[in-house]
Amino acid sequence: MDMSSTDSLGGITVVSRARQGIDRARAPRGLRRSAWAIPTHVLLIMFLLVTVIPFIIIVFAAFKTKAEIVQVGFSLPEVWRWSNFADAWTQARFALYFRSSVIVVVAVVIGSTLPSILSGYAFGRTYFRLSGVLFFVFLLGMMVPEEAFTIPLYHNLRKLGLLDTYWALILPQIGMSVCFGTLWMRGFFDEVPRDLVDAAMVDGCTSWDTLRRVLFPIARPAILTMVVLFLVWTWNDFLLVLVLASSDEVRTLPLGLAFFQGRYAADVPLISAGATMVALPTILIYLIFQRQFIRGITAGAVEG
Amino acid sequence: MPSSPGPNVKSLVRDTGERCHSFLPGLALCTRNNLRNLDSVEVFCYVNPRCIQPRFPFAGLFVFYVMSVVGGGVWRWIYDPAFGPLNQVLKAVGLEAWTRPWLGDLQLTLPAVGALGTWAQHGFCIVLFLAGVERIEEELYDAAKIDGANEFRQFWHVTLPGLRNEISVALVITFIAALRTFDLVFVTTRGGPGNETMVVSLWLYRNAFQINRPDMRQPSQWY
Numbered sequence: 392m393d394m395s396s397t398d399s400l401g402g403i404t405v406v407s408r409a410r411q412g413i414d415r416a417r418a419p420r421g422l423r424r425s426a427w428a429i430p431t432h433v434l435l436i437m438f439l440l441v442t443v444i445p446f447i448i449i450v451f452a453a454f455k456t457k458a459e460i461v462q463v464g465f466s467l468p469e470v471w472r473w474s475n476f477a478d479a480w481t482q483a484r485f486a487l488y489f490r491s492s493v494i495v496v497v498a499v500v501i502g503s504t505l506p507s508i509l510s511g512y513a514f515g516r517t518y519f520r521l522s523g524v525l526f527f528v529f530l531l532g533m534m535v536p537e538e539a540f541t542i543p544l545y546h547n548l549r550k551l552g553l554l555d556t557y558w559a560l561i562l563p564q565i566g567m568s569v570c571f572g573t574l575w576m577r578g579f580f581d582e583v584p585r586d587l588v589d590a591a592m593v594d595g596c597t598s599w600d601t602l603r604r605v606l607f608p609i610a611r612p613a614i615l616t617m618v619v620l621f622l623v624w625t626w627n628d629f630l631l632v633l634v635l636a637s638s639d640e641v642r643t644l645p646l647g648l649a650f651f652q653g654r655y656a657a658d659v660p661l662i663s664a665g666a667t668m669v670a671l672p673t674i675l676i677y678l679i680f681q682r683q684f685i686r687g688i689t690a691g692a693v694e695g
Numbered sequence: 696m697p698s699s700p701g702p703n704v705k706s707l708v709r710d711t712g713e714r715c716h717s718f719l720p721g722l723a724l725c726t727r728n729n730l731r732n733l734d735s736v737e738v739f740c741y742v743n744p745r746c747i748q749p750r751f752p753f754a755g756l757f758v759f760y761v762m763s764v765v766g767g768g769v770w771r772w773i774y775d776p777a778f779g780p781l782n783q784v785l786k787a788v789g790l791e792a793w794t795r796p797w798l799g800d801l802q803l804t805l806p807a808v809g810a811l812g813t814w815a816q817h818g819f820c821i822v823l824f825l826a827g828v829e830r831i832e833e834e835l836y837d838a839a840k841i842d843g844a845n846e847f848r849q850f851w852h853v854t855l856p857g858l859r860n861e862i863s864v865a866l867v868i869t870f871i872a873a874l875r876t877f878d879l880v881f882v883t884t885r886g887g888p889g890n891e892t893m894v895v896s897l898w899l900y901r902n903a904f905q906i907n908r909p910d911m912r913q914p915s916q917w918y
Contacts, residue, residue, distance in 0.1 A: 442817055445769045448780050452772070536875055538896040542903045629764060629878040630896065634904065645764040649882050652768045659772060670765045688819065689826040 446670075452663035472660070479664040482655070487639060488647030491557070492626060495643055498561045499625045503568035504618055508610070510569070511576020512602050516588065526577075532570030541634050548635060559635040560643070564628065568621045579613040580606065616683040623676060644669055763815065767882030770811045774798045774883075804887050808880060812873055820865045827861035828854060 453475055454468040480486065513519075514526055544563055548554045553562075583606060591605045607614075629645045636642050648669045652662045677684060773779050774797035782794040797807045831854065839849045855862075877896040880886070886893045886901065893901075 438817070438821075442814065445766075445773055445814070448773065449769045536871075538875060538877065538899055542899070545903075627762060627764070629881070630900070633881075634900070645878070648764050648768065649878075652771070652882065659778070662768060663772070666765045666768045670762055673762055673765075685822055685826060688822050 449663045450667055452659055453667045455660050457658065457660060475660045475664040476668060479651075479661050479668065482661070483647060483651040483665050484639065485644070485647060485665070485668060488642055488644045491641055492643040494557060495560045495564070496622055496625045498557070499564045499568060500618055500621045502561065502565045503572055503621055504614065506565075506569050507572025507576050507617065508602075508607075508614065510573045511578075512580055512606070514573065515577040515580030516583075517598070529570050529573045532566065533574065537567070537630055541630060545634050555636055555638050555641055557641060560632055560641065563631060563635070564625050568625070572617050572621070575617050576610070576613065579610055583609065612683070612686070615680075616687050619676065619680045619683045620687050623673065626673065763876075763878035764882055766811065766815050767879045770814070771798065771883045774807060798884055799888055801888055804884060804892055808876075808883055808887075808892050811879055811883065812876060815879070816869050816872065820869070823861050823865050824858060827858045831857035 451468055454471045454473070456468075456470070456472060510529075514522055514529075545554070548559050553559050587605060587609075588601055591601045596604065626643075627645055628643070629649070632643050632646050636646070648665055651665050655661050773781050776782055776794070776796040776799065779797075781797065785791060785794050795803055798804050835853045835857070836849060839853050844852065874894075875896060876894055877900070880892050880894050880897050881900075884892045886897055
């Protein structure tokens with residue numbers, strides 16, 4: 392029946408009123424008319440403040456002098472002393488740690504992305520006799536916590552003579568990343584519709600061609616998410632680097648910051664400047680790649 | 696080659712008592728972490744379906760989840776008994792009686808580090824629940840409204856059950872993360888006044904490397 396028919400005036404009124412009622416029920420639930428509007432917004436603002444205020448305090452503290460710190464933490468600095476940052480950079484030797492971090496992270500990301508894609512494709516789209524067992528091995532690699540294998544790893548690497556080199560940091564982290572990457576890419580390749588792959592096969596693609604030409608372009612968002620996760624986990628890794636690297640040349644940024652904080656604990660503006668500088672790359676990456684991070688967090692929940 | 700099983704087993708048994716004692720802070724820490732996390736985030740996801748919020752700011756909250764070293768340093772300064780902002784704010788508000796040496800007090804240091812862990816994991820839980828709430832169908836809320844449910848009951852009967860998956864994921868991940876904390880505790884208290892915040896990973900690190908006990912070469916820990 393044509394709902395917009397203009398039989399009678401009464402008919403239109405009834406229909407349009409009904410439609411208005413439905414629309415109102417379906418409208419995005421804004422808070423304007425709800426009695427809970429104000430407490431809700433207050434609560435949300437409180438959450439935002441609680442999470443962000445420590446950081447604001449530190450950023451302000453980074454610009455102050457030592458004497459100003461004694462005053463209330465929230466006050467804006469009187470003079471914006473950028474020299475704190477320069478001092479922190481040189482005294483904490485951040486250039487050295489930054490270089491180590493970049494080397495390790497680039498190597499780990501490059502070294503784990505390709506194997507993850509390849510093994511994810513193998514587990515996801517092909518079947519071979521040992522696939523169950525091998526997949527369980529990868530799963531184990533994810534389940535066993537870092538703390539459990541750090542000590543044997545230390546002794547193994549010491550016997551190999553690789554301690555205190557970049558390899559000691561890169562290789563274990565590639566191992567850990569590939570475990571997660573395989574699971575991640577396998578999950579993705581599982582969901583690719585069979586018809587697509589079959590069409591590619593009919594067009595004469597080999598497995599390799601299918602991966603390179605058909606699946607890889609589709610998989611780009613998933614691969615980007617994986618790369619970003621690798622990047623951030625490797626950048627922030629603390630325990631492994633603490634245990635396996637004992638000389639300053641090989642240590643990465645989180646350790647540099649931790650030891651700097653320990654050494655200059657009394658000089659709050661200096662360590663605040665250091666903390667701000669170390670946090671900045673991570674924050675930038677989060678801001679640029681937010682969608683990837685959210686996808687990374689929520690994908691797991693969807694399966695469950 | 697591993698040493699003979701005899702002395703190993705003996706020292707293991709002897710250590711069990713010590714390890715129990717060290718496991719408890721870890722367990723207590725993660726329990727506190729979890730309870731606080733879920734409390735605060737449940738409230739958040741209560742308010743969430745009522746608001747149209749862009750996702751942008753909340754993605755930023757996730758940052759602190761992984762920046763343990765920076766977060767630890769920040770909070771060590773905040774908890775500073777003499778000049779830290781926390782005590783300063785309490786004094787300014789007039790609650791000077793509540794000021795404490797947060798990280799030095801034997802009773803308070805574990806909750807303090809627990810609160811720090813909670814703060815760090817906030818963003819992660821929020822993002823998780825945010826995405827989860829958006830996935831709940833509107834028809835359920837409409838049906839609840841027709842049945843006469845007020846906002847609180849809608850939250851209790853529609854939002855919470857709809858978020859079951861996300862809640863279980865959040866529980867598991869925060870629990871595991873709390874059991875595994877190393878960076879936070881290392882940067883703030885290094886084991887705490889006495890052995891108060893000696894979580895398992897820190898205990899392991901100290902025994903294996905700093906005291907250099909040879910019988911600690913095997914990862915003889917139980918998670």
